[in-house]
Amino acid sequence: MSRPRIVIVGAGFAGYRTARTLARLTRDKADITLLNPTDYFLYLPLLPQVAAGILEPRRVTVSLAGTLRHVRLVLGEADDIDLDARTVRYSDPEGGVGTLTYDRLVLAAGSVNKLLPIPGVAEHAHGFRGLPEALYLRDHVTRQVELAAGGEDPESCDARCTFVVVGAGYTGTEVAVHGQMFTDELVRKQPLRQGMRPRWLLLDIADRVLPELDEKLSRTADRVLRQRGVDVRMGTSVKEATSTGVLLTDGEFVDTRTLVWCVGIRPDPLAESLGLPMERGRLLVEPTLHVPGRPEVFACGDAAAVPDLTKPGQYTPMTAQHAWRQGKTAGHNVAASLGLGEPKPYRHSDLGFVVDLGGAKAAANPLGIPLSGPVAGAVTRGYHLAAMPGNRVRVAADWLLDAVLPRQGVQLGLVRSWAVPLDTASPELARMPGGPERTAAPGAQRTPDAQKTPAVRSTSAAQSAPGAPEEPQPSPKPAKGSEGDS
Numbered sequence: 001m002s003r004p005r006i007v008i009v010g011a012g013f014a015g016y017r018t019a020r021t022l023a024r025l026t027r028d029k030a031d032i033t034l035l036n037p038t039d040y041f042l043y044l045p046l047l048p049q050v051a052a053g054i055l056e057p058r059r060v061t062v063s064l065a066g067t068l069r070h071v072r073l074v075l076g077e078a079d080d081i082d083l084d085a086r087t088v089r090y091s092d093p094e095g096g097v098g099t100l101t102y103d104r105l106v107l108a109a110g111s112v113n114k115l116l117p118i119p120g121v122a123e124h125a126h127g128f129r130g131l132p133e134a135l136y137l138r139d140h141v142t143r144q145v146e147l148a149a150g151g152e153d154p155e156s157c158d159a160r161c162t163f164v165v166v167g168a169g170y171t172g173t174e175v176a177v178h179g180q181m182f183t184d185e186l187v188r189k190q191p192l193r194q195g196m197r198p199r200w201l202l203l204d205i206a207d208r209v210l211p212e213l214d215e216k217l218s219r220t221a222d223r224v225l226r227q228r229g230v231d232v233r234m235g236t237s238v239k240e241a242t243s244t245g246v247l248l249t250d251g252e253f254v255d256t257r258t259l260v261w262c263v264g265i266r267p268d269p270l271a272e273s274l275g276l277p278m279e280r281g282r283l284l285v286e287p288t289l290h291v292p293g294r295p296e297v298f299a300c301g302d303a304a305a306v307p308d309l310t311k312p313g314q315y316t317p318m319t320a321q322h323a324w325r326q327g328k329t330a331g332h333n334v335a336a337s338l339g340l341g342e343p344k345p346y347r348h349s350d351l352g353f354v355v356d357l358g359g360a361k362a363a364a365n366p367l368g369i370p371l372s373g374p375v376a377g378a379v380t381r382g383y384h385l386a387a388m389p390g391n392r393v394r395v396a397a398d399w400l401l402d403a404v405l406p407r408q409g410v411q412l413g414l415v416r417s418w419a420v421p422l423d424t425a426s427p428e429l430a431r432m433p434g435g436p437e438r439t440a441a442p443g444a445q446r447t448p449d450a451q452k453t454p455a456v457r458s459t460s461a462a463q464s465a466p467g468a469p470e471e472p473q474p475s476p477k478p479a480k481g482s483e484g485d486s
């Protein structure tokens, strides 16, 4: 009898752990295929440190081929899943297409930037969901400081050195605090006119930072943010974004060239393209992570609405902590469906949260014990090192170097504004000149064929950051399969 074919879509926290668990449990009794657009697992919680120049980008990646034995990696993105035919159609990074056939399917495609219908935001803001966006931000911020330091016009200098971050969850909080420290260090080497200091604004409509976390963490983070110089404005958001700045909901217009959109994430649009029962954009699953009515299909991580057995009536939050553990349960239950072991429900109580606030500071509540200051800083870094599935020594080495050496203030300019649009179904990939643009518009289906769906457009809709004329767009070539709509 031929070996069962297991296809896992997505190699993030959930998919990576599923593959690792299955490789161990099936011991070569199944063909395990992992479909992912990149050849690495991305440790997202350390992304703000990449944007701030503390960690080199490869440090937060873990090679899939190098760490997952007995798992076949297929580079590509799932475009279309036929649940009846049991096939996954995908496109590879060079535009080729392929089809995978499965006996068991695990959907773990994660999430994308959340968009709100605010005028100008889709055109002028950038998200913070993937490595290209972090690299873009690092270079963009460095360039703004360099242009401001060398320029004559005080208004332009002011605008270039004002950075607006929207969303005070853990992502926005870490981006703002690390950003402030990064730009302070940059201006120490190339001072701005009249001793001006770069200004980072952190906005949220909520009344406190880290609104989804414990209040004690919130208070610690708020205090450290203000000590570091971040302009924290709660109860405030963006009413409109333009090429020269943002209009806030309190009526103030802030001149800026940088709008970082961290208002949250929503499940990858692949999930909603399947026509299966959903809960707020996430695929509804049983506690065993089965998709109801499809015993051969499993889903986990951000893309799945998993009942929280520790909080009846609720679903588990979209966090790495849950996705990682759900991956283990998914692997276990896929193996059980093949006769290897018994299925078990997913159950996990939160172990607390850690938020890195730069330097030796952090806010953490491991096992519910609130910590702040250097103790929290040590716990936070120790937690990340323990949680990473690889590359720990290199990450620790970068932290050590950052503690003893000045940060490198250079921008390579490899990821430009148009390559990292906010509205994308593929935040993990920078767009290529002439390549297809995959928007994450609600209801949009992933397919490389632009004639079938408006989800794929030509590059002509490329966008730029507020007032970023220094970033020319690529010459518009028609996207593959498109009619060159301009």
Ligand SMILES: Cc1cc2nc3c(=O)[nH]c(=O)nc-3n(C[C@H](O)[C@H](O)[C@H](O)COP(=O)(O)OP(=O)(O)OC[C@H]3O[C@@H](n4cnc5c(N)ncnc54)[C@H](O)[C@@H]3O)c2cc1C
Pocket (backbone or CB within 6 Å): 009, 010, 011, 012, 013, 014, 015, 035, 036, 037, 038, 041, 042, 044, 045, 046, 047, 048, 076, 077, 078, 079, 108, 109, 110, 111, 128, 129, 130, 170, 171, 268, 270, 300, 301, 302, 303, 318, 319, 320, 321, 322, 323, 324, 354, 428, 446
């Ligand atoms: C900046 C940032 C900081 C964060 N910090 C924390 C933190 O400190 N603590 C915490 O608990 N959580 C944190 N999170 C949230 C956490 O990272 C997510 O909840 C977690 O990554 C979800 O895991 P996942 O496997 O579902 O998705 P992901 O880790 O996003 O993985 C999804 C994978 O699927 C791939 N994929 C997407 N679409 C397709 C497709 N069509 N075909 C094939 N593959 C596809 C992607 O490339 C990716 O590899 C953070 C998130 C961000 C963005």
